[in-house]
Amino acid sequence: MKLLVARLLVGLLVATATATTAPPTGGSGSGGETRSANKHNTKHGFTHGQDVLILDSPSHDFVGDTQPYRFHKIVRIPCAEPFCSKESFQSLLQNSMAVVSVLSWTSKHVDVQINTVVDPASVLPFLSGVSVLVDDVQDLVDREMNRLALSQAAFASLDMESLFAPDVWFSDYHKYDQIVAWFKDLSDKFPDLITFIPSIGKTYLKKDIIGIKVGSSVNADTKPQFWFHSGDHAREWIGPATVQFLVHNLVTEYASNPTLLDSTELIIVPLMNVDGYEHTWSGNRLWRKNRRPIKKDFFGSVGVDLNRNWPAHWGEGGSSSYPFSDTYMGPSAGSEPEVQSLISFFKNDNHTRLIGAIDFHSFSQLILRPYGWTEERAPDEKHLKTAGDGIRDAIKRVSGKKYVSEREIDLYAASGTASDWFYDEEVQEWLPDRRLYAYTIELRPSADEANGANGFILPPDQIVPTGQEILAAVKYYLDYARKNPLKV
């Protein structure tokens, strides 16, 4: 009851504010990559007192709330004149306090998760043709959690060997502890190909972030290195699952085709945001950020967006300075323990042969290349585009799935991202003779295929086909980058 009153109160405030101010939420981007342009915050004179307006954002856990999405719907806003430009959509979404998260963004439509405590008709009055894709997001989450409870119970009855059998393992998603045990077991089975690093650093809640190195002893001290990481955003479960599939297939294929691991070393962080990931298994399935409580935040907001916190033009647009936001950039560049851990592992003395890096996210099926923070053309745009388009084509050959290859800024602005950091000044200072093939890849589903569901809740029968298309893409990518290193 108390909860309902709180929600209604918030709803009322939101509705009032929507009518009178242009608040700084809003967003763009796929895979729930919402944003808000900080320039606009200042422009609209958004004061701290108004923070209360977004109290009911998904970043805020109501104490004891076991149904965080009960008042949420997913709606599709068609792209019709005059709302076709990125700028108009952004401004539209900035003016709607009911928008919780932007789920996907295409030239045809934008899908957004809204809080229906605010009547959509009252907050999006100038839109016609808004269609409701998901009437009750909580039902969707409940169904998925019930399904998972059954599959987890079935897994619990198996011994480790049976659980780790590929047919069983890749039939569903797994919890953090199981993923760690699985990687450990794989490294025991392939000791000459995998180095298991139990901890590259700790999360805010003192969980170990594991690292994996994959490569044969052939050319061990000379071959080029590539970096992969995933799980920055807690709810994007297909990312870590795909990385597991990649590692498994590369090591099991080695006996018949040793070329790849003889000529390449892979340095991998399969699950970055351990705290957030564990949180998504507790019922808050659509959690995105890490789990650090933000000190001095009046509303008790939790979490920083780990893909807006990297020291790469941090805070220069496409992220939020408000702790309640899903794209909160954090109090300073690289402030989060998870980002710090990855950076120090990346700059390890043994990692001086890196020539490429990919950060796996979901969803929307995109291959995004630098930059995200500026319209400026990357010095290596030609090669980055060729390789990005080649990744797209390799995927299509395997599964027929259409991924879009583009510059991140052409989709939406984002600063403080991992892929810009890989490409940007800080890594260039550390490895001054080169730049890296840096990408963010958004995995399945496409914005259209997520229709009527939630793209983050990808059915588990999609794990293997996603893995297969990305395995082909990665093979193409490693080969292209090795043959065309980006020299400065």
Ligand SMILES: *[C@@H]1O[C@H](CO)[C@@H](O)[C@H](O)[C@H]1NC(C)=O
């Ligand atoms: C580099 O690799 C060697 C051999 O695996 C290891 O002994 C050493 O600790 C590593 N150095 C760093 C800084 O991790």
Ligand SMILES: [Zn+2]
């Ligand atoms: Zn993401």
